[in-house]
Amino acid sequence: MKKKAPKFIILFFSLFFILSCSNDDDRSEAGNDSSVINNPDEQIDDFVWKAMNFWYLYKSDVPDLNDTKIDNIPEYRQFLSSFDSPINLFDALVTKEILLGRPEDDFSFIVDDYIALEQQLGGTSKSNGMQFLLGRIGNSNDLFGYVIYIMPGTDAQSKGIQRGELFTTINNTQLTISNYEDLLFGSDSYEVGFSTIVNNTFQFSKSVVLNKQVYTENPIFMAKTINYKGSKVGYFMYNGFTFGFNKELNDVFLKFKSEGIENVVLDLRYNGGGSVYTAAALASMITGKTEEEIFAKNLFNDDIESIVSNQSNADAFLNERFMSNVLIDTSNTQEPIHSLGLNKLYVLATRSSASASELIINGLSAHIDVIHIGTKTRGKYQASRTLYDSETFSREGANPNHTFALQPLVSKISNINGKTDYILGLDPTIELAEDFQNLGILGDTNEPLLNTALELITTNSVPAAVSNKAQNTSFEILGDSKMNQPLYQRMYLDK
Numbered sequence: 001m002k003k004k005a006p007k008f009i010i011l012f013f014s015l016f017f018i019l020s021c022s023n024d025d026d027r028s029e030a031g032n033d034s035s036v037i038n039n040p041d042e043q044i045d046d047f048v049w050k051a052m053n054f055w056y057l058y059k060s061d062v063p064d065l066n067d068t069k070i071d072n073i074p075e076y077r078q079f080l081s082s083f084d085s086p087i088n089l090f091d092a093l094v095t096k097e098i099l100l101g102r103p104e105d106d107f108s109f110i111v112d113d114y115i116a117l118e119q120q121l122g123g124t125s126k127s128n129g130m131q132f133l134l135g136r137i138g139n140s141n142d143l144f145g146y147v148i149y150i151m152p153g154t155d156a157q158s159k160g161i162q163r164g165e166l167f168t169t170i171n172n173t174q175l176t177i178s179n180y181e182d183l184l185f186g187s188d189s190y191e192v193g194f195s196t197i198v199n200n201t202f203q204f205s206k207s208v209v210l211n212k213q214v215y216t217e218n219p220i221f222m223a224k225t226i227n228y229k230g231s232k233v234g235y236f237m238y239n240g241f242t243f244g245f246n247k248e249l250n251d252v253f254l255k256f257k258s259e260g261i262e263n264v265v266l267d268l269r270y271n272g273g274g275s276v277y278t279a280a281a282l283a284s285m286i287t288g289k290t291e292e293e294i295f296a297k298n299l300f301n302d303d304i305e306s307i308v309s310n311q312s313n314a315d316a317f318l319n320e321r322f323m324s325n326v327l328i329d330t331s332n333t334q335e336p337i338h339s340l341g342l343n344k345l346y347v348l349a350t351r352s353s354a355s356a357s358e359l360i361i362n363g364l365s366a367h368i369d370v371i372h373i374g375t376k377t378r379g380k381y382q383a384s385r386t387l388y389d390s391e392t393f394s395r396e397g398a399n400p401n402h403t404f405a406l407q408p409l410v411s412k413i414s415n416i417n418g419k420t421d422y423i424l425g426l427d428p429t430i431e432l433a434e435d436f437q438n439l440g441i442l443g444d445t446n447e448p449l450l451n452t453a454l455e456l457i458t459t460n461s462v463p464a465a466v467s468n469k470a471q472n473t474s475f476e477i478l479g480d481s482k483m484n485q486p487l488y489q490r491m492y493l494d495k
Contacts, residue, residue, distance in 0.1 A: 039081035047389035058095040114405035128210035129154020143175040169193030237267035241274030241356040247328040254338040273355025277494040288339035289322035354378035355491030376425035
């Protein structure tokens, strides 16, 4: 029997039908204007403006996205031609507003290869398997890196690189604030210079050549049952909300359920986000709540809110509800959610936890008790979507003449109580920063963050080492997400 398409898919196409009809006149008028303007990128520029004009969350903050911009076609075309590339046009259409000292939109972007973008959103990219974060050495501009985990089946694993190892050079060049992007992300192969710290000074220890290959990361890094002080605890390290692994995610909770797990430690410390749909599915697996209750709410720009509010099935577009069944592939195949029915969840989260990870904390906190152990999170409460150059901005019918696509913020997401705009991040219940010189072994009961959760579960107390922990002030861990680039912060709508 063929599965019935979920309501959000039906509404997705009905919204695009309305959009397509509303854009027909604009596109034909632009095409009929025969003014001679030297703009080889005009077709792409026109797509960029119209996509941002309709979908962009902060449209009202950008005067050049006003609907009247296109009233005078010659002037509109002249405006587009004033930018020397679609990338610069896009950048000019992104809001420059500041909220609490930070850019309100630090996440919208444009790509010239949407095939690579689709692969990246699906968890596939070139990688050598060494996931790391960066820090500053003293007051200088010199940087160091420290390994946070190694992805299985990669070059880094085969060459024995371990969590906690430190490095300062790439191809015998010291990492600095000005060169780290080129050195770490500009080549598929490089020589890593590892070091140890002696008397607060980095001393060279070894060099290893690492090679990148096309790799699909399974976001389920570790899922196991821990027996600790007489309690069975499910530990689940989850590194990305990747739609293509929904079945594997559901299988984790089937395993936990079969083993009678009553407490779960969800480790999102390095999870930069992903699919909103998958986040709602995970929330359902944790709580056992169904479609009768709302997990989170989408808030769009005024134009979209106005269009959607007049649709009979607007609820499916505006609300992210808990679910009883989960989509496990793109052909609409579903299977029942395996839920634990928890009323308390322990989450390990840090500055590297963003978007859909924060959505889990914020969304569930309105329904159950969420104990957040770690540090403040990234502070990304908005969701994006991929927009293509087609009449409906969908992948189907995309312009074959180029592969530009946009990934702008299109909604901000709140929990059922209206909490959103946490641009400074979500505050932890128990504050405990990772010590790069004592990271511990992931999944080991002595690893500091996990141990804190286990002690809370079994003794309802915080280990003394947490409150007495002293930090090494000779090194500064850099909190800017752009500095810690292997962790790509994202939260995107599947509808």
